[in-house]
Amino acid sequence: MDGMAASDGMDGTDGMDGTRGTVAGGDELIVLEELEKVFRVRRRAGRFRRTRSEVRAVNGISFTVRRGEMVGYIGPNGAGKSTTIKMLTGILTPSGGRLRVAGIDPQHERTRLARRIGVVFGQRTTLWWDLPLRDSYALVRRMYRVPQARFRENLERCVELLDLAELLEVPVRQLSLGQRMRGDIAAALLHDPEVLYLDEPTIGLDVISKAKVRSFLRELNAERGTTVLLTTHDLTDIEQLCRRVMVIDHGRLMYDGGLPGLYEAGAGERQLVVDLEREQPPISVEGARTVRVEGPRQWLAFPAKASAAPLVARVAADYPLLDLSLREPDIEDVIARMYASGDGGGDGPRAAEVPVAG
């Protein structure tokens, strides 16, 4: 009984603090305090028996996003990124913790919140499959009660910047993935949302579409001051768009800060892959260590911050070098290393191959 009274009291104070915060600062748009989401999973164990277990998809995450920020929210598959976004938008009900977006509790006032946020799911469309793109936008105008003048202005802007003019009369089912994504982004912005959530906005897009989407988001953030929170697997999205990165894994916030700091925190290593004329014992060269030998091919690891040029020069001087390529650590790898550094070294990086010379 005492315990309950105490926690009631604390809740009361929390609420007051929250109010004071918004009144004083006014620029804290998204506030999470010890947010949790627990899924109860039933699995088959034998023909009739089922076992129950709990999965903590989000396990006590706290952060604050200020108005006008552009934040990358990254982590491996199943880390809890989408689950967090879904709680922020009111799709999922949190299991614990406190959550406010623009001062609104998404769980209790989902439809009121919906008018103030924009959401784009990379894997899913909100557009009307069989109708021209224009019809979907007309629905947004009426559903969100956007004043006619405002709507026309916003639509013109999106059409121009996202290159949609040719597509407005085309049924959505006939659009390509990249075109549909641009169409979806426009649909999410016609009601002037204060915050835009993007869940994998560049997934499956070609280079040109990706570039278009990125430059549009940059401009949106710079000119309108729209707060943007995006999840992605593409490091380039983060590099080109976000000054702030949050990394989560196993439902916990691992890192919150700038991109350079992330590399340091992850103690990232790049790899130089060299092809020699013939099989040789492991190369020994200053500033790198040989991590793998396979016939005439050898893998050298060196710190991500160091330049590859002197290393290449040294190897080329001492060994019969035929070809080489450089592997950059990707974001998943950096995250993997953040963990590995915790329990004493991990295995070699799975990295994207970046050819240097041909």
Next chain:
Amino acid sequence: MVKVLDGLRGYGLIVGMWFRSTLAYRASFLLTTLGNAITSWLEFAGILIIFSHVDQLGGFSVGEVALMYATASCSLGLADLFLGNMDQLGARVRDGSVDTMLIRPVPLFAQVAADRFVLRRVGRIVQGLLVLGWALAQLRPGWSVLEYALLAGVIVCGAAIFGALWALGGAFQFWAQDAAQVQNSVTYGGNRLLQYPPTIYGTELVRGVTYVVPLAFVNWVPLLRLLDRDDPLGLPGWVDFLSPLVAVVMCALTALLWRVGVRSYRSTGS
């Protein structure tokens, strides 16, 4: 109240979109409308064929059975038109597209109700009304205005009960996504049941649809009173007027379960 108006407005907007979507496939729209019309008229033709061999069915004349058929059809038709796609919710839950509904500023219930709206369902109501007219012409019951009002009330309450059953089944699909067929057996199957007088069925069945799934209150119970017939279960007279109460209780129960369902929605991984 504001929320209800918001819901109705959103419902209208989404219905409009679906209506225009179906017009993208005009031929398909015409063919399915025609097909539905034929099926429902064949259903009624079945009743007429029975009466070409017998004068009475379970003690009821052709006009009286037609009245049961018509009221059940109208009630189901109304519920089907407005909430008929509740049984599709399971598919929406399974593929995670409920997510995109939850980010719109319209109550979820209105969106699910309007989902994949098909206008051809008006056909069933029209057919029900035509049969109703024919039945009344046969019966010439000599009712007062009050009794005709009661008949209209029967149809509206019946629609509410069918609608609640649909929504209840829909809400249940937040947990069991493949329950659509169970639900259809209660609603569409129930409709077939109610097209014939209760006296032709066994008492256990009639008890079941009175106390367990209150389908008997859709038309049987109040119609027996209107037609001056005895209740096969021998219930007290005031029960005949309980349909509105049953409808209200069912709707309240549905609203409650719907809220719980939405809260426990789990979405899908993406």
